[in-house]
Amino acid sequence: MSQKRSIFEEVGEAGPIDTPKATGMIDQGAKGARRGIRVWLIVLFVMVCVMIIVGGLTRLTDSGLSITEWRPVTGAIPPMSEVDWQAEFDKYKQIDQWAIDNQWMTLADFKYIYWWEWGHRQIGRVIGLVWAVGFLGFLVTKQIPTGWTGRLVLIGALGGLQGAVGWWMVASGVTSGQGMTSVASYRLATHLGLAFIILGFIAWYVLLLGRSERDLMQARRGKEDKLFSMSTGLLHMVFVQILLGAMVAGIDAGRFYTDWPLMGGQVFPPRIQTFGAWYLDPGPIQFLHRVWGYLFMIFAIVVWRRGQGSANGQTRFAFNAVMAAVVLQLVVGIATVLYAAPVEIAIVHQGLAILVWVLILRARYLSHYPIVTSIREG
Structure with missing residues (x-):
């Protein structure tokens, strides 16, 4: 039985055919x-x-x-x-x-x-x-x-x-x-x-x-370039801090100076020179770890403030999570120093480094592939 044809359909035009949409292999x-x-x-x-x-x-x-x-x-x-x-x-x-x-x-x-x-x-x-x-x-x-x-x-x-x-x-x-x-x-x-x-x-x-490859390709059109660049820089900074933390742990430098914010009652600690080379000296290594941590904290605040300007709610929340984790890590880091790096606190400090690392990665990902929500969903 023939179907009714649209009055706008030209003679000889093929009728509508349901065909599956082609998709990429991924x-x-x-x-x-x-x-x-x-x-x-x-x-x-x-x-x-x-x-x-x-x-x-x-x-x-x-x-x-x-x-x-x-x-x-x-x-x-x-x-x-x-x-x-x-x-x-x-x-x-x-x-x-x-x-x-x-x-x-x-x-x-x-x-x-x-x-x-x-x-x-x-x-x-x-x-x-x-x-x-x-x-x-x-x-x-x-x-x-x-x-x-x-x-x-x-x-x-x-x-x-x-x-x-x-x-x-x-x-x-x-x-x-x-x-x-x-x-x-x-x-x-x-x-x-x-x-x-x-x-x-x-x-x-x-x-x-x-997310699907198609979704990622569409999301990439809304990439927040500046925020992505700044979060990449923040990721590099925390990586350097992780390396410095490992060097502190390697020579137990965290147990040499247990006061804060000073070190041995001074801004610049005296070199102990127990181990020889500067990178084996507890004074310079712990000082670098502390100072880099302060710089990282300052830059994290700058990036967080930038993240608050994102038009995407999930991106803003991701940078809020980063900021909260960084503050918590700073507090635990200070406690690690004040209590001379006991195992219980030191391992929490290392575990929080994992959390900060992953949360920055997630915030960076969302600035590159933002999840756009409608006004109604927002």
């Missing part, structure tokens, strides 16, 4: 691959956060040199007998940390620091396994959206590099006769900095995968 994967990959990356994100926290506790408990060898595969198996434990303890007794600082240790004391380091390395192995299984699974089933293979490979490559950097760090403290009782602080900073870079890439990819 949008086609939105129902499966994008969602699945995002969940997988969220799991990796949580695991990397745990890795950073456990790594911080490993450093704060002086456990990082308890395992004196790098065995990526066989090292996953801990000592299974008292003979094995004694053999590991004997290896530890060959390094300077034991000879200078820890000759008082019994086997039971050694087991305590050994489990911290073993747990830290084990989490790293599990992260590598989760990445490999997930990536190969998506690759074999051809569910990786167009343009994402390289991004996912990057995460795995950085993870592998992190393992090598971890041993490079530990090796600096596994010495005999050189007087080294801890790892080199600049290597510790490199190790922690790379962990935050990995976390940053994962967080950024999780944010991107939370």
Whole structure:
């Protein structure tokens, strides 16, 4: 039965045909691959956060040199007998940390620091396994959206590099006769900095995968260039502060000056020169960490004020969250100094660094891909 034709339809014109809208491959994967990959990356994100926290506790408990060898595969198996434990303890007794600082240790004391380091390395192995299984699974089933293979490979490559950097760090403290009782602080900073870079890439990819490619392309038209640039600068500033914090932790500089806002009753602390080079001197390192923190706080306020001028509610809220986290981090940082960096407060300080890092990334993302709301929704 023929359908009625519009009076505006020309003779011979084909009638309306319902055809599915063409979408790009990355949008086609939105129902499966994008969602699945995002969940997988969220799991990796949580695991990397745990890795950073456990790594911080490993450093704060002086456990990082308890395992004196790098065995990526066989090292996953801990000592299974008292003979094995004694053999590991004997290896530890060959390094300077034991000879200078820890000759008082019994086997039971050694087991305590050994489990911290073993747990830290084990989490790293599990992260590598989760990445490999997930990536190969998506690759074999051809569910990786167009343009994402390289991004996912990057995460795995950085993870592998992190393992090598971890041993490079530990090796600096596994010495005999050189007087080294801890790892080199600049290597510790490199190790922690790379962990935050990995976390940053994962967080950024999780944010991107939370919306369709078409939505991102449309949102990019409303990019707030100045706000994006300023939040990028803020991200760089907090990264430098994280590196300085690692160097402070590497030589326990946070326990040398426990007054605030002065240091040793002075604006510029006297150099202690206990360790030699300036970057191993508790005075300059803690001073730099403090001053950079003040500069970071000032710039965070400037960026926050700029964020309040955004036309997008979620962007404004994101920068409010950044400001709140930065203020909280400043307060905890001061408490860490005043109480001589006890483990309980110091690890909260490191955990808040993760929060600040991620919140700045999210605010930066929303200034690049704003979520526009209508007047009614606003």
